[in-house]
Amino acid sequence: MEQKRTGLSYVFTLAKEERGKLSLGMLLAVFSSALSFGPYLVVYQILLLIIKQEVTLPAMLGWAGIGIAAAVLQAILTSFAGICSHTAAFNTMHRIKVRVLEHMSKFNLGFFQEHAPGQIKTTLFDDVDRIETFLAHSTLELAQAIVVPLMMFIFMLRLNWIMALIMLVPMILGIAIPMALMGRYPDLTDEFAGDTEKLNASANEFITAMPVIKMYHLTAEKFEQYRNSLKIYTDCWIKMCESSCNPLSIALVVLDSAILFTLPVGGWLYLRDSLSAASYLLFILLTMCFFTSFLNMVTIAMQSMELGSGLDNVKKIMDMETMKSGQQTLSQTGCYGIDFDNVTFNYTQGGKDALSDVDIHLEPGSLNAFVGPSGAGKTTAVQLLGRYWDVSSGTIKIGGVPVTELQTENLSDLTAFVFQDVFLLEDTLLENIRMGTDATEEQVRQAAKAAQIDDFIMSLPKGYATRIGDEGVKLSGGQQQRISIARAILKDAPIVVFDEATSYSDIENEHKIQLALQNLLRGKTTIMIAHRLHTIRNADKIVVFQDGRVVEQGTHDELIASGSTYSHMWDTYTRETIGEE
Template sequence: MKNKKLFKLIKDTGRFKIILGILLTILNSALSYIPYFAVYKVIVQLMNKTLTYQQLMMWASITLITVVFRTLSITMASFLTHTVAFNAMHRLRLQVIEHMSKLNLGFFNNKNKGSLKTTLFDDIGRLENFIAHNIIQLTQALVVPIGLIIVLFVMQPILTICVLIPGILGVVLPMRKMKKYPQLTNQFTKSIEELNASSNEMVNCIKTLKMFNITATKFKRYTSAVKTYVNTLITMAKMSCKPIAITVVVLDSSLLFTIPIGGLLYLNGQIEAATLLLFGLLSMCLYSNLQSLMTIRMGMMELNSGLANIDEILALKPIVSGNKTVSKNEVEVLEFKKLCFKYDEDEVLNNINLICKPNTVTAFVGASGAGKTTAAQLIGKYWVATKGAIKINGININELKEESLMDLTSFVFQEQFMLQASIYENITMGCSYSKQLVIKAAKEAQIHDFIVSLPDGYQTKVTGIKLSGGQMQRISIARAILKDSAIVVLDEATSFSDIENERKIQLALQNLLKNKIVIMIAHRLNTIQNADNIVVFDKGKIVEHGKHSELLSKNAVYHSMWQIFISSYREGVE
C-alpha cells in the first residue's frame, strides 16, 4: 500500500476529523509556549524588583488556564484521531478479508496462518497506532520546533543559530545509522509470522509431540523461530540504540553551544540575562520535540513494512469470474478438456481429458504428487488452469459467476473444520435454512441421533463437547446434503473414521451422492471398487481409466497399485 493509498484511506474514513485533530494539536503546541513565557516574565520582574503579588497571581492564572485548554485540546484531538484510526482499521481489515475471499483457494494452501494473522492484526494494528498517536506526535514534533525557532530568531538570530546546530546534528546524524532499519523491520515481521505459524503447528500437533516426548525446546521449528525472533529483536535494539544515543547526547549537550555564545552576548550587552534564561528553557522544549522525531521515524518505518505486507495481498489478482449461471438442477455434464496446470514452473497436470455425468462416481487415484488432488481442486478454482478448461454444461467455469460455481460444487475434506459455535450453526454455515431441512439433512447424514442425545441438542456448542473424527465427518456431510450441490468432491471421506463410524458415514454418503456428479479422491483402493470410472493419474497425466475389473485385467499401473494395496492390507491384518 503506497502512501497515497494510506492518505486516501484516512481521507475516506475521516478527513475532517483528522484536520480538526491536527488544528487542535497545533493549538495545543502554541499554548505550550505560554508557561515558558510566564516564567520568563516573572523572572524579569523579579530581577527588576517590580514583581507584585497581583502580577504573580495573574501569570499563575494564565498558566493554569493554559494547562486546562491544553488538556482539553489534546484530549479532543486524541479522541478524533482514535475515532478515525479505529474506523480506518475496521475498514482496512474488511477490505483485506473481502479481497482474500475473492482469491483462489490455493492462496490459503500456500500462505501460512501465522503470516495472515500478522497481516490482519499486527500490520493493520500499526496503521491504527500511527493514525491514533503518531499524527498528534508528528504534528507536535514539527509545529513546536518551527514556532520556537521563529520566536527565538526574532529575539536573537545569532543565539538561535547556536541553538539550531545541535538540533540539526541530533536529527541528521542518526539518520545515517538507520539506513538498514527498514530491512530489519521486514525481517522482524517475517520472524513474527514464522513464530505464529510454528506456535500454531505446535499446538495443533501437541498430542503427537507428547507421544514422542518432544517438548517445546525439542521442537526444532518452534525453537528456531524463537531464536530468530529474539536475534532480530536484539539486532534491532543494537541498531536503534546507537542513533537514539546520538540524538540524546547531542541534544542534551546543546547548552555547550548556547551558554558560551549566550554568555559572550550578555557580557557585550547584546542580550539580557532573562533572555538568555528564556533561550535555555525554550531550547529544552525544542530538543524534547526533536527527540520524539526519532521515535516517530522508527514507527513510520515499521508502518511502511506492515503496509507493504498488506499491499502484497491487495495486489493479488482475484479469481477470474464471468456472468453466466447454471442451475444446479440442470447440470448434465462436467468436462475436463485438454486441461493443463503449472505451479510456478512445475508442470502438475498435462492434457487432462475427462467427462463426468450425474449418477456416476469417478475416482481419482495415483501416487502422491501424481496430480489427482490438484485436478479435483481445479473444479472449485483453487487455482486457474494454465491451458484448457473445465466445463459445466459446455460452459468454462471461468465464465460462471463465482456464486453460481460455489452453488454447484461441494467439497468434503478429510480434515474437518468446526466453527466455535453451535452444531446447528456448523451445519448451516451461516446460510438460511428451515429447521426441518437442517434436521432432515442431519438424519440423512446419520448424525441426528447423536445430536439430540446432547443436553442442548442442536444448540450445543462445539467448544463444550468432544467430537470424534467420524462425528465431525458426518456433520460435514450434513452441510453438503443441505447445500445439495450438483457436483460433489470427496477427499476420502472415511479415511480417518473408525469401524463403528465408517458404516454410518457410508450410509450418509449414499444419501449425499444421489443424482450427483461425484469425484472421489481415493487413497484406499478398497473404497472405490464399485466406482463407475476409476481414473489413474501418473506424473500429471491420465494413464488409464475404467472400472475396477477392467483396470485389473490390463495388468498396468492400477494393477500394480492394487497388488501393493492388497499386500499392505494383509500385512496389517496379520
C-alpha cells in the same frame, strides 16, 4: 491507473475517509503543544517583573492565572486531539481489515494453502495494528514536532537571529548524526517483519501439533522449527536494539545538553550588550523544552521505518490479482457433466507440471472415482474444478461452460467439497451443519441422519444446541467428518466432491455412510477420491492418475480386465486388506 504510493503517504491514502478527524486532531495537538510553552513564558514575565522591580500581588496572581489557564486548556485540547486521532485510527484499522479480508475473499482458494495462517495473521493484525498505532499517536507528535518548533524558531529569529541559529546546531547534530548511524535500521525492520511471520507460522504449527508433541514428551525447546524461528526472531530484535540504542542515546544527550550551546553564546552576546537580560533568560528557558519535539522526530522516524515493512505486506496483499469472475450462471437444481480438456497445471511458473494433458469426461449424475498413489494429481484435479487455482493451459467445463466463465458465487453454489481436514466453528452443532444457510432444524436433522451423525448428536444433553470447541464437546475425527458430510448433503449442490470422506470412519459407519450416499447422491455428479478401493467398486467411472497424468479410465470390471495399473493396485489392495484381517 493511479500509481499506488508507499511510505507515510500510503498510510494517509488508506486513511483518506478519516482525514478530517486526523487534521482536526493534529491542529488541536499543535495548539496544545504551543500552550505547553505557556508556563515558560509566564516564568519569563515574572522574571521581567523581578528584574524591573515591579513585582505586585495583582501582577503575580494575573500571570499565575494565565499559566494555570494555559495548562488547563492544554489538557483539554490534548484530550480532544487524542479522541480525534484515536477515533480516526480505529475507524481506519477497521476499514483496512475489512478491505483486506474482502480482497482476500476474491483470491483463488489456493492462496490460503500457499500462505501459512501465521503469515496471514501477521499481515491482518500485527501490520495493520502498527498503522493504528501510528495514526493514533505519531500523527499528533509529528504535527507537534514540525509546526511548534517552526513557530518558535520564527519567534526567536525576531528576538535574536544569532541565538536562533545557535539553537539549530544541537538540533542538526541531534537528528542528523543518529539518522546517519541508523542506515541499517530500515533493512532490519523488513527482516523483522519476515521473522515475525515465520515465528507466528511455526507457533501455530507448534500448537496444532500439541497432541503429538505431548505423546512423545517433546518441549518447545525440542520442536526444532519453533526453536529456530524464535532464535532468528530474537537475534533480529537484538540487532534492531543495537542499531537504534546508540543513535538514540546520542540524540538524547545532544538535545538534552542544548543549553551548553545557548548559555555561553548568550552570555557572550549579553556582555557585548547585543542581548538583553530578559531575552537571555527566555532563550535559556526555551532551550529546556524546545528540543523535546525534535527527539520525538527521531522516534517517529524509527516508527515509520517499522511501519514501512508492515505497509509493504498490506500493499502486497492489496496489489495481488483477484480471481476474475465470469458472467455466466447455471441453475443449482440442474444436473451437469464435467469435462477436463487437455488440462495442464503447475504450482510455480517453470516448475514441474502437477497435471499434464488431462482429458476426462464425467457424465451428468454419475458417480466417479479418482484413484492413484499419493502425489499423483487427484486432489489437484478436483481443486482446479473449484478454482483453487486456474489451469496453466486447457479448460475445465461444467455443463459445457468453462469454470472461468461462471460467476464465482455460482461456481460455489454448484459444488460441495468434503475433504479429510475438516474445519469446525466454535459454535453449536446446528450452526456447524447449517453453516450460514437458512435451513430449518428439521432439514439439518435430515442431513445429519443421512450422514449417520444424528444419533450421536441427540445423545448429547443439549442435542443440536451443543457447542463444540474449547468451551464445549470434543469430536472425534470420524464425527467431524460426518458433520462435514452433513454440510455437503444440506447444501444440495449438483456436483459433490469427496476426498477420502470416510477415512476416519469405522467399518460399520463407513458402510452406513456409503449406503446413504448412494441414495442421496443419486442424480448428482460425484467425484470420490479414494484409497480404500472397495468403496468405489460400483463407480460409473474410475479415473487412474499417475505422475500427474491420467493413465486409465473405465469401470471397475473393465480396468480389472485390462490387467494394467488399476488391476495391480487392486491386487495389492486386496492382499493388504486380507493380510490385515
